[in-house]
Amino acid sequence: MAGANHLVRFENVGMRYGDEPEVLRDITFHLGPGSYHFLTGPSGAGKTSLLRLMYLAHQPSRGSVSIFNHDVASTPRDELPDLRRRIGVVFQNFRLLDHLSALDNVALPLRIAGARRDTIQEHVAELLTWVGLGEYLDAQPRTLSDGEKQRVAIARAVISRPRLLLADEPTGSVDGEQGSRILHLFEELNKIGTTVVLATHDRTIIERYKHPVLHIEQGTLSVRRNVAKGGK
Amino acid sequence: MFARCVDLAPGWDGASRFLPWIIALMVYLSGLALSATMVLEQIIDRWRAGLQGSITVVVDPFVGSADAQTDARVEAALSVILATPGVLSATPMAKADVAGLVEPWLGKDLLSMDLPIPRLIDVALNRNGDADLAGLAERLGTAVPGSRIEDHKVWLQKVLRLARTSELIAILIVVLIALAAAATVVFATRTGLAVQRDVIEVLHLIGARDAYIARQFQGKAVFPALWGGTIGLLLAGITVAVLWLLARDLEGSLLPTVRLHPPFLAGLAALPLAGAAIASITARVTVMRFLARML
Numbered sequence A: 001m002a003g004a005n006h007l008v009r010f011e012n013v014g015m016r017y018g019d020e021p022e023v024l025r026d027i028t029f030h031l032g033p034g035s036y037h038f039l040t041g042p043s044g045a046g047k048t049s050l051l052r053l054m055y056l057a058h059q060p061s062r063g064s065v066s067i068f069n070h071d072v073a074s075t076p077r078d079e080l081p082d083l084r085r086r087i088g089v090v091f092q093n094f095r096l097l098d099h100l101s102a103l104d105n106v107a108l109p110l111r112i113a114g115a116r117r118d119t120i121q122e123h124v125a126e127l128l129t130w131v132g133l134g135e136y137l138d139a140q141p142r143t144l145s146d147g148e149k150q151r152v153a154i155a156r157a158v159i160s161r162p163r164l165l166l167a168d169e170p171t172g173s174v175d176g177e178q179g180s181r182i183l184h185l186f187e188e189l190n191k192i193g194t195t196v197v198l199a200t201h202d203r204t205i206i207e208r209y210k211h212p213v214l215h216i217e218q219g220t221l222s223v224r225r226n227v228a229k230g231g232k
Numbered sequence B: 001m002f003a004r005c006v007d008l009a010p011g012w013d014g015a016s017r018f019l020p021w022i023i024a025l026m027v028y029l030s031g032l033a034l035s036a037t038m039v040l041e042q043i044i045d046r047w048r049a050g051l052q053g054s055i056t057v058v059v060d061p062f063v064g065s066a067d068a069q070t071d072a073r074v075e076a077a078l079s080v081i082l083a084t085p086g087v088l089s090a091t092p093m094a095k096a097d098v099a100g101l102v103e104p105w106l107g108k109d110l111l112s113m114d115l116p117i118p119r120l121i122d123v124a125l126n127r128n129g130d131a132d133l134a135g136l137a138e139r140l141g142t143a144v145p146g147s148r149i150e151d152h153k154v155w156l157q158k159v160l161r162l163a164r165t166s167e168l169i170a171i172l173i174v175v176l177i178a179l180a181a182a183a184t185v186v187f188a189t190r191t192g193l194a195v196q197r198d199v200i201e202v203l204h205l206i207g208a209r210d211a212y213i214a215r216q217f218q219g220k221a222v223f224p225a226l227w228g229g230t231i232g233l234l235l236a237g238i239t240v241a242v243l244w245l246l247a248r249d250l251e252g253s254l255l256p257t258v259r260l261h262p263p264f265l266a267g268l269a270a271l272p273l274a275g276a277a278i279a280s281i282t283a284r285v286t287v288m289r290f291l292a293r294m295l
């Protein structure tokens, strides 16, 4: 393990909610820096649960999780925020703060990290314009459509240039053209070194981009090379 | 408004509706207690200064005895007193002077009936206050039966104890109200934490530190506390001013002219800040404890 440079490393990880039976069992895999993986599996298989472990929302019930070469269980609690600031998350149900404008939602990671007010304003407006929400900077999330909310959530996840980007079905609520734009953004971020994990059950996406697949079924994970039909 | 207080949704404020009023009550009572303490201290100081270095020895005449007999007993008392270490001088008051002291109460007619009037001896003690009063009382008792020391000190000590007890009770009441204020903040903050659990989790996952989240709750607690405290201070000021005017109207009142010392005024002005500090610290501790249980 020493010397091995992994952004994410799971060893025999199990996970459960409360006292319920484990939803994930014996999960072992690692993600190298700059990699791009799809995370697939039937609904309820545990994709969101696996991502929760990766973005440090949940403790594994056994095994070890390490992120950026930090073993999560033995990392002091007050060092977790620093790890989390290097992870961008697109939550499945967006999890926007309802009382904040689109602009303030996207600005949140920068503000929390203590960035300057004027640079925040500039960067955020630019990014929101890029995802096609330039008209909606001051809109409250509840006035936005699901597709628009999803784009705000994506902007919030990438605004602080995370090293690890975790996206939970980020194209589920947008139309084909917006979906392509988002996927293109993720490709670009990956090219400049961002490690990406994208949970989806959209076969067309998986077949279009030939990234390796983490497949979860019945709580266990297998890693598959993505050899799409007709691919190279 | 603090721009930093924006992340939490409004809405948990309902639980803290009573906070300003509890802080107002706390500051109001603290203000009154502080004022009363200041007045008491000044009165006691003045009494103590007036009484320091002197006592009075009383020689009661025996019923039916002649003046000459009483004079002799006063002489005997004088010699015992002057032989006591720490005594600077002893001056018997003339019978006429004593009569003059009691005349307003008894009237000339009664006095002329040759009532037995006690004789008073003014005794000056040295400044160190090391005069052996207990020994003096014992020797007076054996040498001159029917004489006694009018002990201001004992009386003063009782008054002092009463004053200190009142102060303690005032402090206790203020502490209890402060605890009630803190409990209100704890309750309001816990409600807020429960209501906003989801928002707090998102903030956490985006990389917010506990202190960042705590600061937002602190901001929500500090402002109601500050304006509640200011109202309490104003009401206390009005109450004290009214009492002051009433006391001044009492002719020949016991209250000496009380001066407003700067430390006292600073203490009063600090009361709303103390209320805000209690609110802020309580909110912080509550949030930090709650968050420590989250990953």
Ligand SMILES: Nc1ncnc2c1ncn2[C@@H]1O[C@H](COP(=O)(O)OP(=O)(O)O)[C@@H](O)[C@H]1O
Pocket: A017, A020, A023, A041, A042, A043, A044, A045, A046, A047, A048, A049, A050
């Ligand atoms: N908060 C929760 N409490 C209890 N069980 C949960 C919770 N979230 C998900 N589960 C259960 O965990 C399993 C995996 O869910 P999830 O990770 O959301 O799957 P997916 O994202 O692949 O659809 C499901 O059986 C689901 O019912």
Ligand SMILES: [Mg+2]
Pocket: A047, A048, A049, A092, A168
């Ligand atoms: Mg899911």
